[in-house]
Amino acid sequence: MKKHLLSAADLSRDDAELVLATAEELRSLADRPIKKLPALRGRTVVNLFFEDSTRTRISFEAAAKRLSADVINFSAKGSSLSKGESLKDTALTLEAMGADAVVVRHWASGAPHLLAHAGWARSSVVNAGDGTHEHPTQALLDAFTMTRHLGSLDGRRVAIVGDVLHSRVARSNALLLTTLGAEVTLVAPPTLLPYGVEGWGVETSYDLDAVLPKADVLMMLRVQRERMNAAFFPSVREYSRRYGVDARRMATLQDHTIVMHPGPMIRGMEISADVADSERSVIVEQVTNGVAVRMAVLYLLLGGSQPAIGGDDA
């Protein structure tokens, strides 16, 4: 693995498989009464969040704590300084605190890259979501969840549906899943597909009903209204009718097909409540798996050379 995890493109197939295998080992901890390992004792992980987040921040916090790292949570939402200055000053502070890893979420695409490469700090940087750009640990936890249900992803068909334009989850998943051999189809109205998507190495479609019967995985995306500055579709009703999944559409899936959503969901818009709560839905599992995957990432980035689980009680 490289020193930083900024993009899903940083991961070779071997790297990604190592993260997934390490996460599989670490996941067994969740079933033990004592959910803690000494692997990162004495190391400091800083969660630097410039944008609202509940599940991702808590997930990284739980991951770092389960590996016995010291965790500092730094919420810097709404800073009035210009982006470059505020990030530089923050980086110097982190350096002074002796951070070994910085987990950063930022509303600006590219902020984690700046933090990693401007030479302000020595820590490893993990991108926990930057603007509309990338969210590599979400893609890893999604791939992990898929693998647990389907085995190898080689040749598996994954449909990613909805607001692809504003989705860092879609971009990171497209990169990682193709690395792992899956065939990705992005399904969205033309207004919500990004410019240049032809270069992503994936299929695209405007027709959800045509894609559903072939999919092994159906991944629904939230419609990110907070990032929209124009009308991208006529109405919520029209959006749901064409791109939402409800019980009728779910019935056209193959028996083994799983339904995913990174959260937060807008029930009734991109996904109906009965689909979200159905047996096919692995949405709660994605959250559980997120902790194991983030443990694996922190462990591997911070130079874990010993097996993550070992010693007396393993």
Ligand code: NCD
């Ligand atoms: C996603 C995000 O923040 O990019 N959520 C998450 O990480 N749990 C997706 C979203 O906000 O819709």
